[in-house]
Amino acid sequence: MRQRQRRTFARLFGSLVLVAAAGLTSIGTSAAPAAADGPRPLGQIVPVPADVSPGGSPYTIGSATRIRVTPGEPEVQRIGAYLAAVLRPSTGYALPITGATGGDGIRLLLGADDEGLGDEGYRLTSAKGSVTVAANTPAGLFHGVQTLRQLLPANVEKKTKQAGPWKIAGGTITDAPRYAYRGAMIDVSRHFFTVAQVERYIDQLALYKINELHLHLSDDQGWRIAIDSWPRLATYGGQTQVGGGKGGFYTKADYQAILDHAASRYMEVVPEIDTPGHSNAALASYAELNCNGVAPPLYTGTHVGFSSLCVPKEVTYAFFDDVVREVAAMTPGRYLHIGGDEAQSTSKEDYDTFMTRAQPVVHKYGKTVMAWHQIVDATPIPGTVAQYWGTTGDEANVAAAAQAGTKLIMSPANRAYLDMKYDAKTTLGTNWAGYVEVDKSYSWDPDTFVKGVPARAVLGVEAPIWSETLSTSAQIEYMAFPRLQGIAELGWSPASTHDWTAYKARLAQQGPRMSALGITYYRSPLVPWV
Numbered sequence: 001m002r003q004r005q006r007r008t009f010a011r012l013f014g015s016l017v018l019v020a021a022a023g024l025t026s027i028g029t030s031a032a033p034a035a036a037d038g039p040r041p042l043g044q045i046v047p048v049p050a051d052v053s054p055g056g057s058p059y060t061i062g063s064a065t066r067i068r069v070t071p072g073e074p075e076v077q078r079i080g081a082y083l084a085a086v087l088r089p090s091t092g093y094a095l096p097i098t099g100a101t102g103g104d105g106i107r108l109l110l111g112a113d114d115e116g117l118g119d120e121g122y123r124l125t126s127a128k129g130s131v132t133v134a135a136n137t138p139a140g141l142f143h144g145v146q147t148l149r150q151l152l153p154a155n156v157e158k159k160t161k162q163a164g165p166w167k168i169a170g171g172t173i174t175d176a177p178r179y180a181y182r183g184a185m186i187d188v189s190r191h192f193f194t195v196a197q198v199e200r201y202i203d204q205l206a207l208y209k210i211n212e213l214h215l216h217l218s219d220d221q222g223w224r225i226a227i228d229s230w231p232r233l234a235t236y237g238g239q240t241q242v243g244g245g246k247g248g249f250y251t252k253a254d255y256q257a258i259l260d261h262a263a264s265r266y267m268e269v270v271p272e273i274d275t276p277g278h279s280n281a282a283l284a285s286y287a288e289l290n291c292n293g294v295a296p297p298l299y300t301g302t303h304v305g306f307s308s309l310c311v312p313k314e315v316t317y318a319f320f321d322d323v324v325r326e327v328a329a330m331t332p333g334r335y336l337h338i339g340g341d342e343a344q345s346t347s348k349e350d351y352d353t354f355m356t357r358a359q360p361v362v363h364k365y366g367k368t369v370m371a372w373h374q375i376v377d378a379t380p381i382p383g384t385v386a387q388y389w390g391t392t393g394d395e396a397n398v399a400a401a402a403q404a405g406t407k408l409i410m411s412p413a414n415r416a417y418l419d420m421k422y423d424a425k426t427t428l429g430t431n432w433a434g435y436v437e438v439d440k441s442y443s444w445d446p447d448t449f450v451k452g453v454p455a456r457a458v459l460g461v462e463a464p465i466w467s468e469t470l471s472t473s474a475q476i477e478y479m480a481f482p483r484l485q486g487i488a489e490l491g492w493s494p495a496s497t498h499d500w501t502a503y504k505a506r507l508a509q510q511g512p513r514m515s516a517l518g519i520t521y522y523r524s525p526l527v528p529w530v
Contacts, residue, residue: 039167042126044506045150046485047209047492049175056170057128061106061152063093070110071099075138078264080108083145092161106148107132108141120211120266121176124148126168139266140176143209147173150207154512179446181409181460182491183212183270184484186476187467189219189281190302191241192248197473199261204477204519206265208488213262214270214337214462217250217327220280220299220307224249225271229322230286237281237298242468244300255330263332270370271327274339275320276346276354280307288315302468305344311354321361328365335385336362341372352378359384370409376401385459388450389413391433399452408453410446411462416487418465418480422522428469429479438507438524439500442486447495463487474520481514481521482507504528 043052069080080097083106088095101107112123112134122135122144133144151169155162184205186198193201202213217224223237226249238249250258262269279289280299287295291310299307309316328336338358343351355371355378362369369375369384376386376397385407388398391414402408413420413433420436421429447455463484470476485507490498504527511529514521523529 039169040151040153040509042151042169042171042173044509045147046503046506046510047489048497048503048506049147049173050494050497051174052171053173054169054171056126058167058170059126059128059131061087061091061093061095061164061166061168064104065093065095066100066103066105067095067097068101068103068105068107069097069099070101070108073110073138076108076110076141079138079141079145082142082264083108083148086149087156087166089159090156090162091164091166104129106130107134108145109134110136110138110141112136112140116176117174118176120180120209121174122147123175124151124173126151126170126172128170131168139211142206142266144175146207146209147175150513154509154516157513157516177209177492178494179458179460179491181212181462182210182488183214183409183460183462184210184480184487185214185216185270185272185411185462185464187216187219187465188224189216189222189241189274189467191245191467191471192222192224192238193467193473193476194248195250195254195257197476198258200473201476201480202258202262202265202267204481204517205484205488206267207517208485209492210484210488211267212270212460212462213267214272214464215258216272216274216464216466218273218281218339219278220304221301222247222249223281223285225255225273225327226251227323227326228252229326230319232285233282233323237285240298240300241471242300242302243471245471252330259330259332268333268335269331270333270335270337271331272337272339272370273323273327274341275358276309276311276316276351277305277307277341277343278339279309282309282319283307286319289313289319304342308343308345308350309354311346311350316354317357317361320358324361324367325365328362328367331367334368335370336365336367337370337387338362339372340375340378341389343374348377355379373398373408376406380406385409387411387462389417389464390450393450395450396452398450402450402453402457406457407459408450408457409459409462410449411464412444412449415441415444415449416461416463418463418483419467419470422524428475430466430468436483437526438482438486438522439504439526441483442490442498442503443500444490445495445498446490461487461491477520478522481519482510482524482527485510 039058042054122140135141223233234249241247387409
C-alpha cells in the first residue's frame with residue numbers, strides 16, 4: 001500500500017501546481033508574515049504541503065469552539081484530546097470534545113475515502129464556520145493536526161494563556177507524503193538519554209511529520225536495553241558512556257514507555273543492535289563472546305573499528321538469536337536494525353559469514369532486516385533494507401544492490417547527519433564529513449544522490465544524530481534544529497517544491513514556534529529569522 005500510495009500521489013502532484021495554486025505569497029520568496037491580527041498564509045508551513053488552494057474567510061477559534069470527532073473511533077478521540085491539550089493552555093478556551101461532527105468547530109473526520117491521500121495524507125479545509133481535517137487513517141488525521149498547529153500563531157504552543165486571535169486562513173490543503181519512511185535516529189549509546197528525553201524528542205519530531213524513530217541501542221560505549229537471557233549486557237555493559245559518566249539502560253518497562261509514546265505520535269520505533277563491530281560493551285560484559293575468552297575493559301572513548309564479535313564461535317549466534325528474539329518480541333514495528341558499519345576488526349570473510357547467519361535470524365522473528373549500507377558487501381537477503389551514510393554518492397556496490405532489489409534509506413553523512421558541525425565556530429559535534437550548514441542539509445535529492453540507484457529503490461530518508469559530543473537535550477536540539485526540518489521536508493514534500501530560497505522564508509517562520517516550544521536551536525545566518 002505504501003509504495004502504491006507514493007506512486008499515486010506522485011502522479012497527482014508530480015507536475016505540481018502548488019505555486020500557481022497557492023501563489024508566491026503562500027510559499028515563495030516574497031512570503032510575508034501575517035498581519036498581527038490576520039492568519040498565517042495557508043501554505044507557509046514545514047514541510048510544505050503538496051497542494052494549497054487559498055481562498056475564502058478564515059476560521060477563528062473562540063470560546064464556543066468544539067473539537068468534533070468521528071463518533072465510535074477511539075483513536076480519533078485520542079487525537080482530539082491531543083489537539084485540545086495543545087490548544088487549551090494558550091487559548092484559554094474549554095474546547096470540549098464531542099462526537100457530533102456537524103456544526104461550528106474543529107472537525108476531525110476519519111473516512112476521507114480518497115485513495116490519493118493514501119495511509120498518511122489528509123485534507124484540511126478552513127472556512128468561516130469550521131476547519132475540517134479529513135483522512136483515510138488516524139495517522140493521516142494526526143499529520144493534519146500538525147499542519148493545523150503550524151497554521152496558528154506560534155504562541156499557540158505556549159503553556160500559559162496568550163492574547164490571540166486564533167485564526168486559520170481560508171482554503172484547502174490536500175497533502176500526502178513523498179516517501180513512506182521519514183526517520184530520525186538518536187544515539188543513546190555514546191551518551192545515555194532518559195525516557196523523558198527521548199519522549200521530548202519524539203514530540204518535536206512529530207510536529208514535522210517524522211514517522212520513524214531509530215534508536216541506536218548498543219555500541220562500544222554502552223548497551224542500553226535490558227535482555228533477560230544476557231542480563232550483564234545492560235547491568236554491566238550499560239553502566240558507563242563517553243567520558244566516563246554513569247550511563248544507564250532501559251528496562252523493558254522503560255522501552256515499552258518509549259514505544260507507547262512513539263505510537264501515540266504515529267511513529268514506528270526501529271531498534272538497532274550494532275553488530276559485529278561496535279560491540280565492546282557486549283564483549284566487556286561476557287568474556288565468552290571474545291575469541292580469546294578474555295573480556296576487555298569497558299570503553300569510554302570515541303574511536304571506532306576496534307571491536308568485533310567472535311564470528312567462528314557458536315556462542316556468538318546463540319547470543320545474537322537471544323537478543324533479536326527478545327528485542328523483536330518487545331517491538332511492534334516492522335524493522336530491526338543490525339548495524340554492520342565500521343567493522344574494521346572483522347575480516348571480509350568473517351563479515352560475510354556473520355551477515356549470512358544473522359539476517360535469517362531477524363527474519364525468523366518476524367522482522368525486516370535493516371543495516372548500514374556496508375551490508376551490500378555481504379549478500380543482502382530479499383527484503384533487507386540498507387541505510388546509506390556515505391558522502392560521495394559514487395558507491396557502485398550500493399547502486400548495484402539497489403538495481404538488484406535492495407531498498408535504501410538515504411542518510412548521507414554530509415547532508416543528513418545532524419551531529420556534523422555547522423561551521424568552524426560550532427563547539428559541538430564533529431566534522432569528519434565536512435561542515436553542514438542548513439542550506440546544504442536541505443539542498444539534495446534522495447532519489448538521485450547515489451548515482452545509478454533507481455528511484456523505486458529509495459524508501460525514504462533519515463536524519464541520524466550521533467552523541468559522542470552531545471549529552472543534554474539542549475545540545476541535541478541545537479544540532480538537530482533547524483536541519484531536521486529540512487530533512488523532514490525532503491521526506492514529505494514533492495520533489496518539485498524543493499527550493500532553498502522559498503524554503504528558508506518558511507523556515508524563518510519556525511523560529512518563534514521553536515522558541516515557544518522551548519527548543520534550543522541554531523540561528524543560522526543563512527535564514528532570515530522572524
